[in-house]
Amino acid sequence: MRPFFLTLISALVLFAQKPEPAAVLKMAAKPASPEFQKNLEASFTPQQLEKGEASLAVGPDSLYAIKAAKPPQLFVDDQPAGAMKKAGAYYIGTAKIAPYTSHTYHYMIDGKRFGGRFDVIAFGPEAYEQAGVPQGKLSEKFTSNSKIYEGMASEYWVYVPAQYNAATPAPVMIWQDGQNYANRAANNRVLIQIDNLVHQKRIPAAIHIFIAPGKVGAKAMRSILYDTYTDKYSHYLLEEILAEVSSKWNLRKDGYSRAIAGESSGAICAFNAAWWRPEEFTRVYSRIGSYTSIQWKPGELDGGNIYPFAIRKMPKRNIRAFLSDGSEDIENNHGSWPLQNIQMANSLKLREYDFRFVFGTGAHSTAQGHAEIPIALPWIWRGYDPAKTSEEFVMDPAEKEKPYFRVKALNRN
Known part of the structure; x- marks a missing residue:
């Protein structure tokens, strides 16, 4: 005893x-x-x-x-x-x-x-367990061995809502740095919020895929995967991850029914996928996005720092994007996270994208993003109609009436 x-x-x-x-x-x-x-x-x-x-x-x-x-x-x-x-x-x-x-x-x-x-x-009330709300099921951990990124092994989890019906193809949402969300008890409360929002019919009963950044042996691939301005990662998602998941669950194949999310470098990764393949990924949730020069190699490779200018100068894509950041985010040799996110918002506004930008007071932290999920997810999924396979996203008329974001020197004389 x-x-x-x-x-x-x-x-x-x-x-x-x-x-x-x-x-x-x-x-x-x-x-x-x-x-x-x-x-x-x-x-x-x-x-x-x-x-x-x-x-x-x-x-x-x-x-x-x-x-x-x-x-x-x-x-x-x-x-x-x-x-x-x-x-x-x-x-x-x-x-x-x-x-x-x-x-x-x-x-x-x-x-x-x-x-x-x-x-x-x-947190709002959606972040806490509520009586009568059915819980989704988190899968076992899967490992994907990539051919597109030769020798790379990545772990991922699949969260299936209780409302999922295998006879009906389900919409999909992909989260970068997915290891942070594959735990119902985690302080981010992502799984709890998803359950409550689905139950309230504020978002569709999508299957959520949480992908951890892969490794080649001991080499971490996160920045190479996430911060590089190429379409390689979108191919990886479509041809490897989604192909594997769709062999086990019945997934929608239209970009209208796909959302993609991430924070920090994972946020630019999410925008990357939609930018290069807007016919495959139309809904983006970007938190504390690293639209900076982390993978910029002058004369050799573009980095995420060019996005505010690419959006202004290149053909408009059919993308709906929710961005958020905070005034105390990072400032280092790669760039200014707050200023680049403001630039992103102004560029999206200039080209009349369907976007929303929330600028708080936080540092390079997940706190604001975790709290705003009941605002962000219903916004990017708003108007979703399972009978449709496409929609031309247009700027909210109310946004057209608003001014551009401007910066004031609030902490200096």
């Missing part, structure tokens, strides 16, 4: 180390209580509490904690968030934050800015 009790005790200790965020938020109503302080310390590392980087959120309810000798001033999205309360050696603050996006916070101590983060996620 001893091993059983040891296992039980270990499980209880593990549970005590990571209390449910909702429970911690509820206990925050009594910050002086020893129970709350114990759970606060179990929720964060000492370093997070000391550096002012301890926060959590459940839907629109958020909590911030810091170990400080005197009361700090909390700012959420650069706005004062009210007085903080004493909780033993800590100060805590709470705030209501808008759902479907990410938020920033920081503290002011002795007139100086301190701590904070750019990636507090405010």
Whole structure:
């Protein structure tokens, strides 16, 4: 019996180390209580509490904690968030934050800015399990051995909605960096959100393919696959991945019924597939896209940095695209992620593409993208009609009336 009790005790200790965020938020109503302080310390590392980087959120309810000798001033999205309360050696603050996006916070101590983060996620209700919603099924892990990328092995998973009927071909959505989503318990809550959106009939019951970037031996191929301005990856998807998946599930073969998504380099990869093969991929979801010069080799190979100009100068493609980024995204020798995403949006607008651009305050983080799924997926799938195999995407008339995106020097004199 001893091993059983040891296992039980270990499980209880593990549970005590990571209390449910909702429970911690509820206990925050009594910050002086020893129970709350114990759970606060179990929720964060000492370093997070000391550096002012301890926060959590459940839907629109958020909590911030810091170990400080005197009361700090909390700012959420650069706005004062009210007085903080004493909780033993800590100060805590709470705030209501808008759902479907990410938020920033920081503290002011002795007139100086301190701590904070750019990636507090405010999920909408679609990100939480709901009664009566059937769950899709995640497949086993498959391995694809490529001939197009000679010697490359890639892992992928297939998520099949509960509403899938093998007698009827299903639409398809492909996600790059798919290893991050093939886990229902992951904090991105992608699978939960897909189930809820399908159940609410806000998106079609598509089969989702989550592909991890491949390797040739020990060589990681991610940037070569994702950041290169060629049509090679689209051939890989069509001739290898989709061919394999369609041998097991009944898939639609029209580009009207295919969407493709990714973040960072995976986002430019998604746009790449639609750009080169718009008859095969028409719906794009791009998050913190790396439309920069990562794979640019001057005089030899174009990189994703040319996209804003290619869109303006080359023939218009039949693509619908949802793009999102944040003002604190990367700035390095490859380029400026925020400025390139703004350039992408303005180029798409200039050529009257059917696009939407959401620009938040986040860094190079997945937070905003995870939160906005209930906005982005219904937008790219809007109007989907299974009786159709094509549609000419046109710019929303409301977008035509809006100005171009402009940049102001907000953090400099």
